[in-house]
Amino acid sequence: MANLKDVAEYVGMSVSTVSRVLNDKAYVDPSTRRIVLAAVEELGYRPNALARSLKIGRTYTIALLIPDIQNLYLTMIVRGVEDAARQEGLTVILCNTDENTDIEAEYINVLRDRWVDGFVISSISKKSDSIRRLKNEGYPMVLTVRYYDYLSGIDTVAVDNFNAAYQAVKYLYELGHRQIGLVLGDIGLNVYKDRFAGYREALRDFDLPLNERIIIKNAVDGSEALIHDVEMMVNQPTDCPDAIFATSDLKAISVMHALHKNGKQIPEDISVMGFDDIPLSSLVHPTLTTMKQPLYEIGQLSVQKLISQIEAKATNGQHIHSIELLPTEIISRQSTRRRSERL
Amino acid sequence: MANLKDVAEYVGMSVSTVSRVLNDKAYVDPSTRRIVLAAVEELGYRPNALARSLKIGRTYTIALLIPDIQNLYLTMIVRGVEDAARQEGLTVILCNTDENTDIEAEYINVLRDRWVDGFVISSISKKSDSIRRLKNEGYPMVLTVRYYDYLSGIDTVAVDNFNAAYQAVKYLYELGHRQIGLVLGDIGLNVYKDRFAGYREALRDFDLPLNERIIIKNAVDGSEALIHDVEMMVNQPTDCPDAIFATSDLKAISVMHALHKNGKQIPEDISVMGFDDIPLSSLVHPTLTTMKQPLYEIGQLSVQKLISQIEAKATNGQHIHSIELLPTEIISRQSTRRRSERL
DNA sequence: CCTGTTTCTGCAAACGTTATCATAATTATG
DNA sequence: CATAATTATGATAACGTTTGCAGAAACAGG
Secondary structure, eight states: OOOHHHHHHHHTOOHHHHHHHHTTOSOOOHHHHHHHHHHHHHHTOOOOHHHHHHHHSOOSEEEEEESOTTSHHHHHHHHHHHHHHHHTTOEEEEEEOTTOHHHHHHHHHHHHHTTOSEEEEOOOOSOOHHHHHHHHTTOOEEEESOOOGGGTTSEEEEEOHHHHHHHHHHHHHHTTOOSEEEEOOOTTSHHHHHHHHHHHHHHHHTTOOOOGGGEEOSOOTTOHHHHHHHHHHHTOSSOOOSEEEESSHHHHHHHHHHHHHTTOOTTTTOEEEEEEOOGGGGTSSSOOEEEEOOHHHHHHHHHHHHHHHHHHHHHTOOOOOOEEEEOOEEEOOTTOOOOOOOO | OOOHHHHHHHHTOOHHHHHHHHTTOSOOOHHHHHHHHHHHHHHTOOOOHHHHHHHHSOOSEEEEEESOTTSHHHHHHHHHHHHHHHHTTOEEEEEEOTTOHHHHHHHHHHHHHTTOSEEEEOOOOSOOHHHHHHHHTTOOEEEESOOOGGGTTSEEEEEOHHHHHHHHHHHHHHTTOOSEEEEOOOTTSHHHHHHHHHHHHHHHHTTOOOOGGGEEOSOOTTOHHHHHHHHHHHTOSSOOOSEEEESSHHHHHHHHHHHHHTTOOTTTTOEEEEEEOOGGGGTSSSOOEEEEOOHHHHHHHHHHHHHHHHHHHHHTOOOOOOEEEEOOEEEOOTTOOOOOOOO
16 A cells, blocks of 8 residues: 555655645645645555554544443434534444443543544443543543433533423323323433433322332333333232333333233223334334434434534633533324323 | 653663563563553553554454444344454444445545454445455455345355245245235345245245235335335235235334234234344234344354454465355244134 | 745654564573 | 573664654745
């Protein structure tokens, strides 16, 4: 592979001139520019990005840390991140951490050594030393979807989970439901804590009792255990819910699976509502009513905020820190319906 | 950030010695090793991977080219690739090409400039110049899932699609089905051509007629058009199939959706069989019988073959080219059942 | 025609490693 | 004890860029 020196010798000039032509920096004669460009074409010269990065201290690569790409809601974020990155000339290194702090730390070490320009992080479940250290070093980083008090001061892109859950419950209430069950994920995550709080607040506002027997906590997407728990819940003689709000579409699909299995009709017997609006939710039967998160846009915006940090760092400019909460939206489909016959 | 020189000065030795300690290369005194290691710890020295890569010509990074991460079957491959890569100390750059040759070419250029060690490619739909050029340069690369005659000579990891389709039809036939519909994807892809051929061969072997009216070609996963086509197919007065073999689980889910919509019972009226065995197929209702592809393993194996090429290139060793076809397997669930009452 | 600016080009020093070669110090060999 | 082999270390040249500095050429203005 030809390098700058080869091109320089080929046209009988110095490397500096050739380099200047290629980066069109100040003051280069139009005619030499033409000659150099022709030679570059001729020799099929391509710049060595490693050498360049070593010199300028930027790699045009960012890292994306997520728990597991197999979580459906993440694929949309990943696409948003990658599309935005590609448009800005960045490439994305994908890192599945499985919520494992060791893997996370290992990735962060390796990628810091490789001088990636920044991190988009959606993976952390507990206090992560590596991430805090990264932050203290002033490394550009953005948190997406998940957020943490101990990491305040870091740019964050997410939704208002409290309000989203509140609105979901309100929606079900206004359809006439009075026994609204709840399926929560890992209660250690702020995401689910906030949704739980929104749910409770809504119950309070509508004078509904908080009934722990129709609440499932720490549900794992797609697990057998979840299906079992739902079966238990709906087979309670007195406390059977007339609607279930699941805090992810995948949980909602498991709920629907369990209901089918137990001969419950959706939405005739029980309404089901999800969260996320993954593409699949319009394909299942019945199609799923859900609280849509703008996942793709969350990914895009995360990258934009990250780039803003990177630019600021490079030019010693100012970056204004912010926490961005994007709007959610109720998507009405077939899995919920008005409860007409109230007694 | 401290560099080698800093460490060297700190302990009053030369950079070479420090470097030797860190790469434990030949002949370094145990006591100096201890001193250097302590200093490294002390100063928090971390090697600059860019400089290292520039020197040794390896980046420990590979590129993964796929059409779109939002295709569910791909997420399992991606996980397989990443897990295998991580175990070998490699990181993965994810590239969604949307089947677009320009995007693909752009990615390939950028990543070649960055000296990625190799490519795992699952994206190509048509003749791709960039990929052929890459191959001619001797760049390490592996094709996964999709394969092409014009790219023969490249390591490939896939399944025997002909046989898999044949076995699927055989399975349905043995359940008593005689009108077996087929839903195919983009017929321009060898993957679907081969599955189609397997389907035809099976029909021939079992003396079933080939009925174009129960075959849907070029179906797009999750599209409205597909649901419409399926509705048309099952509402034909004379040619309604008693089983439908969809060539992806996502297509099967659309099929099931269309059947539900038209009051057809699954599997009582019509059996449905999918292809892939994505995690979702055990969550939908009814759970989906499918031809399982070992997608995760395909991803893993692809990386292993790629690494073998990379090693061979680095050491001027020999790499034995191969096309690996992994076994598929029928996963029986609820969406298919024996047709007892035959007339 | 001289001085001062602008435009153009080259030299050489980084960026942070690895690796070759030479040399010094130590140990083994007969 | 002389010589050869082994072990340990340091200089130095790459790897392929970018960039500050300096000098040369071109072009003004007076």
